[in-house]
Amino acid sequence: MLKNGNAETLWRKTAGVILGAFFLVGTLVAPSFAQSYPDKPIRMVIIFPPGGGIDTVGRIIGTKLSESLGQPVVPENRAGAGGNVGLDFVAKARPDGYTLVVGSETQTLSPGLYKQLSYDAIKDLEPVALMAQVPLVLLARPDFPAKTLKELVEYAKANPGKVTYGTGGVGSAPHLGGELLKSLAKIDIVHVPYKGVSPALVGMMGGEVDLALISIAASAAQVEAGKARALAVLGDKRALRLPDVPTAKEAGIDGLVVPIWYGMLAPAGTPRDIVDRLNAEVNKITAMPDVKESIQKTGIELLSGTTPDQFSAFIKSEITHWEKIIKDANIPKID
């Protein structure tokens, strides 16, 4: 009885090995992944904790992507080190199209900011599609004497070292934007870092700091209610949510542009046909009227139609752009 049982398991094991080898060879020689892709759930890493704009956008697009791919797209928050924990994780994941990441400008400003990064921002990640941009707004407390960007520059020049600006943290895009403002306008204002965007906004509304650099999604409601004054949008064009606020260029400072973006990437080496397929699906989703409408109410602006190559070129030029800003503004590197 026992012998019989052993023989049986042995037979089963052998059969299993043969079968397994057969499948292994089958996958190795398979001409294209895309025909069967995806045949299992996809992991979509979000590089910030739940609750922020990138998480919301990632989850909405993930839900729609599940529908169009016919496999669940499971959002997974891996936060830390300003987003670099998640990017590092995906940079080292298997490039089979089953691990994706919703990344941000973290990827393009980190190479210039950190003495060393554990992944290569260009070589280790395959751009899939640029999904959204988030206008960054320069805010002032309502009772602050300067009512426009021009007045701010004059006021800061008259009171060097007196004006303070708050951001969500050291090394964030808003912080670098503030340093860019300092070097472009040749003014001396003091950076006051907070632990997060909300405390920075509270600090500005309560008059602890004079200015704050905060994304539109987190501050538009306060601007609309008159609890904060928007001096300028640090983008190429005006923001959809606050159309009356001028761009920095219109307000007198050319080159004060801080692009904050969300995009989908995959580990480098992900088959091109999978990347193209995902690019097409994501572009379809970001163009859907209902998705567009609900996301743009927050102030985040969806982008649609970028190819992986355009996105890749964008990342490369952004990295150079940031490296120059960090060098010009003399921002110390973080180790």
Next chain:
Amino acid sequence: MLDNLIFGFGVALSLQNFLYCFVGVFVGTLVGVLPGISPLVSISMLLPLTFSLSPISALIMLAGIYYGAQYGGSTTSILLNLPGEASSVITCMDGYQMARDGRAGPALAIAAISSFFAGCVGTLLIGMFGPPIAELALNFHATEYFSLMVLGLVAAAVLAQGDIVKALAMVGFGILLGVVGTDASSGKQRFTFGIYELSDGIGFTIVAVGLFAVAEVVKNLESDTATEVFTAKVSSLMPTLADIKASVNPVLRGTALGSFFGMLPGAGPAISAFSAYMLEKKIARDPSRFGRGAIEGVASPEAANNAHVQCSFIPTLTLGIPGSPVMALMLGALMIQGIAPGPQVMTRNPELFWGLIASMWVGNLILVVLNLPLVGIWVKLLKVPYRWLFPCIFMFICLGNYSLNNSSIEVYLTAVFGLLGYILLKLECEPAPLILGFVLGPMMEESLRRAMLLSRGDPTIFFTRPISLAFILITVVLLIFVVMHGVRKKQAKSLTIPEAV
């Protein structure tokens, strides 16, 4: 004001909203009881489902999950010494001891009742004073927060029982642990040893679960005798009249403290629960009962915690600024619904504001009705032999801490803190001061550095701003009081000795 609340109840008690409120608190209770899922994760998973609901129904349900989870979290704290939320660490200290004495029933019931009471007060406070309070809270700058923290730490040190040196060492150790991560002012890494996952600091849940729950299990397993961890005899399921009498004042004080801290956007519920516990221990006639199953040690922090959670909706709703990641998620949900959460939400969407506030009261009532009958079932859980119970506890701990950030480092760290907790138990060092230092230390440092940055290095700022000055004065008075008290005791002793002779 009353009209507004009545209007709100009209919204909250519509059949549809009542149902979503029920679903919310029910899911929340489950989420709180199962340490494997945090409210943050469950709300973010449910978020896409709410897009098809009306904004008020969505908000009522999500809020229900949030405070329902706080509620459920105290259940595991009492039964298994397993704090699911930062704020329920305190409930562990006496709640779990009550459970071991066979008084899990009264502990759970008192937790439920005091939470309900605090929830009611919180709801009323938001309804009556919400907006002006929020404006007032904006006057709390880094200076005020720092002075408040000093007061907190001094009070904790003064009130500490037993070995003061050990308590101070634990506070210091906690502060050091809290320092781990990226320095907010310079971006420099501190004590991260090149581990990326440590760059945002060590999670509170990891430290708390490791020091309390894991260490407790290890300690229970060390005795090879067949004695069960929990007393077999279970006294009545419901609290006695004496229990309720003993809890009335602690609940009132806890509610007051929790409401105060809840209105400040910068303070977490753990601070409320901590200060409530410390206060009770100080004014108790016999402080040595604390940590050994004092019912006040459950009632007061539970009330404080729940009042805090309710009142933390004030900054969120009136300023449109989220006080925690969970609040940020809820505001995000509102934005997608096309409602700009912010100062105007009260005038532009009154049904939303008042409906939510009324629903919180309804939700709290549902929680009591839901939970009191469950007490009997939970107590039965303790009859499960410990050899079956502890692997389950470990499994849930691992699941829960993994899901915090989907990384295994968190699980390893929990094991490290479990070991540390066990060593501390052996050395008879209380983990509570460590937790306090861990929570307050980094906040104090951040406030101090920001205050100094803003005052250009001028320390007099702590005395020239009135609120800050008030806190400093209270601290000084507290210190003088303690010193005088000590001196008088000594004098009394030296006087009585000759008489006795």
